[in-house]
Amino acid sequence: MTSESSGRQYDSGCGCSDAISGGHKIKKVTFEKDVPENNIEETDGPVILPEPMVYGNDKISIIKHKLEEMQVYNVIYKISVDFAIKNISDQTIATLVFEIKFYDEKGKVIDTVLHKETAFRPGTSRGICVPTNETVTPGIIKSYEARITRMTTTETEKVQLRSQTLNDLPTGETELSGSLKNISASKTDAALLVTFATHLDEFIGDKVLIVRNIEPDQVKNFSLKYTPHSNAAIEKYTIRIVSDLSEMIEEIK
Structure with a gap:
């Protein structure tokens, strides 16, 4: 019809x-x-292959970058982006996160990797090597692009977590222990906000621990104990560190 x-x-x-x-x-x-x-006949558009590039910002300068092919045990291949960066600011970069994308000849993203640097002092340089997550076919990677996705300074992030261990005690308590490092230039206090959960991410409880008088560049140990309610098994936990205690007090209010 x-x-x-x-x-x-x-x-x-x-x-x-x-x-x-x-x-x-x-x-x-x-x-x-x-x-x-x-x-329906499909027509391919023009291939847009990004130029190999690592992008910095007003605090991070990119000195050089290149693509490297790594061969392991003569059978496994990985591709890495090797680049050097310099902190050209007058501040310590507390956390610096790069997102690196690897492209094939058609401009398709083959792999995406996140890389984190910490405590990056003013005027210093670092070499970074970021390999693909998985093994790849030799020659398949034709380009790459790396961008900064997160950056904090010691103005807002003075203390960082250096180690952490969770143990179940014979008393039925759970003990979380570890160490913190003050990466700033002044003595500071820090608060650990810990949330405990089951393996299904069901909330069990939380606890706050104050660690005081951490000297510059000092690593300080901490330990806290928590008693979960009956039949609750702690499988996961998250730690948030607050360097400014006045900020934490405002949150609690």
């Missing part, structure tokens, strides 16, 4: 129509949902 609209005919069953233009019959195809996908 056909229907007429604006002088044109459309076949609602097959998605095709015949129209007259200048005395010639022209076959038209309408792309309806019942048209098989293999009837």
Whole structure:
């Protein structure tokens, strides 16, 4: 069955129509949902392959970068982006996170990797090597792009977690122990906000521990004990560190 609209005919069953233009019959195809996908001819657009690049910012300068192929045990291949950075600011970068994308010859993202640097002092340089997560076919990676996705300074992040261990005690308590490091230039206090959960991420409880008088560059140990309610097994936990205790007090209010 056909229907007429604006002088044109459309076949609602097959998605095709015949129209007259200048005395010639022209076959038209309408792309309806019942048209098989293999009837639609796909055309490839131009290949856009990003130029190999590592991007810095007003505090981080990129000195050099290149793509390296690594062969392990003569059978396993990994590709890495090797680059050097310099802190050109007058501040210590507490946390610096790069996102690196690896591309094939068609501009398709083959792998994405996150890389984190900490306690990056002013005027210093570092070499960084970021390999792909998985092994790849030799020669498949043709380009890469690395960008800074997160950066904090010691103005907001003075203390960082250096180690952590969770143990179940014979008393039924759970003990969380570890160490903190003050990466700032002044003595500071820190608060640990710990949340405990089951393996299904069900909330069990939380606890706050204040660690005081941490000297610059000092590593200080901490330990806290928590007694979960009956039949609750702590499988997961998260730690948030607050360097400014006034900020934590505001949150509690």
